[in-house]
Amino acid sequence: MSTGVHTVSPARLPGGGVVSRLACGVVQPILSRVVRRIAARHPSLFARLGPHQGTDFLIDPVDLPFALHLRPDPGALLFRAVPRDAVPQAGAVIRGRFLLLLELVDSEEDGDAAFFSRDLEVTGDTEAVVRLRNALDDVDGSIAEETAAMFGPPGRAVLARLRRAYTPEMERT
Amino acid sequence: MSLAELICPAGTPAALRTAVDAGADAVYCGFQDATNARNFPGLNFTPDELAEAVTYAHARGTKVLLALNTYPPAGKVDLWRQAADTGARLGVDAFIVADMGVADYIARTHPGVRLHLSVQAAASSPEAIRYYCEHFGVRRVVLPRILTIPEIRQIKREIPCEIETFIFGNHGLMVEGRCSLTNYLTGQSTNMDGVCSPASDVEYARHEDGSMSSQLAGFTIDRFGPEEKAGYPTICKGRYTAPHRPEGYYAFEEPVSLNLSRLLPELIDAGVHAFKIEGRQRSKSYVRGVVRAFRAAVDDIRAGREANMADLVALTEGQKQTQGAFETKKWR
Numbered sequence: 103m104s105t106g107v108h109t110v111s112p113a114r115l116p117g118g119g120v121v122s123r124l125a126c127g128v129v130q131p132i133l134s135r136v137v138r139r140i141a142a143r144h145p146s147l148f149a150r151l152g153p154h155q156g157t158d159f160l161i162d163p164v165d166l167p168f169a170l171h172l173r174p175d176p177g178a179l180l181f182r183a184v185p186r187d188a189v190p191q192a193g194a195v196i197r198g199r200f201l202l203l204l205e206l207v208d209s210e211e212d213g214d215a216a217f218f219s220r221d222l223e224v225t226g227d228t229e230a231v232v233r234l235r236n237a238l239d240d241v242d243g244s245i246a247e248e249t250a251a252m253f254g255p256p257g258r259a260v261l262a263r264l265r266r267a268y269t270p271e272m273e274r275t
Numbered sequence: 276m277s278l279a280e281l282i283c284p285a286g287t288p289a290a291l292r293t294a295v296d297a298g299a300d301a302v303y304c305g306f307q308d309a310t311n312a313r314n315f316p317g318l319n320f321t322p323d324e325l326a327e328a329v330t331y332a333h334a335r336g337t338k339v340l341l342a343l344n345t346y347p348p349a350g351k352v353d354l355w356r357q358a359a360d361t362g363a364r365l366g367v368d369a370f371i372v373a374d375m376g377v378a379d380y381i382a383r384t385h386p387g388v389r390l391h392l393s394v395q396a397a398a399s400s401p402e403a404i405r406y407y408c409e410h411f412g413v414r415r416v417v418l419p420r421i422l423t424i425p426e427i428r429q430i431k432r433e434i435p436c437e438i439e440t441f442i443f444g445n446h447g448l449m450v451e452g453r454c455s456l457t458n459y460l461t462g463q464s465t466n467m468d469g470v471c472s473p474a475s476d477v478e479y480a481r482h483e484d485g486s487m488s489s490q491l492a493g494f495t496i497d498r499f500g501p502e503e504k505a506g507y508p509t510i511c512k513g514r515y516t517a518p519h520r521p522e523g524y525y526a527f528e529e530p531v532s533l534n535l536s537r538l539l540p541e542l543i544d545a546g547v548h549a550f551k552i553e554g555r556q557r558s559k560s561y562v563r564g565v566v567r568a569f570r571a572a573v574d575d576i577r578a579g580r581e582a583n584m585a586d587l588v589a590l591t592e593g594q595k596q597t598q599g600a601f602e603t604k605k606w607r
Binding site: 150151152206209210211212213214215217218219220223224225226228229231232233234235236237239240241242 | 286287288289290292315316317318473474475477478479480481487499502503504505506507530556557558559560561563564589590591592593594
């Protein structure tokens, strides 16, 4: 039996709801700034979204305490962290490890390959997800690097640390 | 030795630049409409984007091939003719066509632009290929993926044009340009609308046991176990139960990708002029990885060295690869 298509993974730890809310509060100002900046620098990506500019996407980084809610409407951009026990109704859900999702955004990894390997899951409106993927794939450069650069050396250090933390030991050598 | 041109896919302008920078000899792409067989949401080029892409590619010595490889419905040819006119105006180096009417229009209206015969024309015999060469001036045929290397060698002796073969990506065993499976379930045509398993009709469901099922237009076409690798949600690669196969089996094809990296020298020796990488729907990451790998391999072979190919299995469908009919017609 299907668990339903518009949901994210539940919080895994005891007290996860509290942790999730605290984490949301910490990252929210960053997310708002990031999405405004990306939209300003890459306006052409909205054309590829076509009728799905108003679609609600839930992005579920399974190893983070919260989920992300994206509505890529150029007139009313929304990108926010949401507690796992209070996610909104969404048109599509994209689920995977955080670094994988980051690498997909930057085209460091191939989305189809991640789907074949089952590291990436998609539920809900598949066309919306395909449009989002193609829109992001047409962006030159690294959105992760751009985001890190917004916060100067500390931002770059955090990104480097994140990548190290998620990279298996054998791939680092 | 043939030139062994590397023909690479691009679904977006960024992917085209990636392919050029990774060493493509030519990049093939299409417009955002039914004139090409990858008419997928959010994919492909506007005329303005194609103009910039042609400029970028030509400045680096790379050709741009425009796919106009679908079949216009009867009496509705204007879209294809306009696309050809636009492509010619923007300076594309060749059109990849399947339909005789489209080929005839281009041959008469834009005789200075090369015509390549798409795999969608399913021309697999010398007689069929010669017909397109004689009547429309086709300069290159993209062969269906159903021929052995000895058969390709024999065809080469009997045709007056170049041969292009797929070397990586979709295995593509159906009679190409004739597949009606998507049309049967969704009402949209792979051959006329350019959509195979349109994303708007695809849905994935996650189950409590960790398995995942894929559906097209409400019909379940496969269910993957918790640890099982997945494939594209196409009917031809679905797994079905039948009275004699209650456990479920791949009735048409399996989720597996073609990879001819080990056969490149034999293909060159057989007279293949150009190698095609499938995957306009794939990401820049795929384009970068596959083009770089085959660029290095082709350069090695042309320099008389043994090719040392990167492992590309992680990019293959179902994470499985095959040499298909190119090695033997008993591959399955």
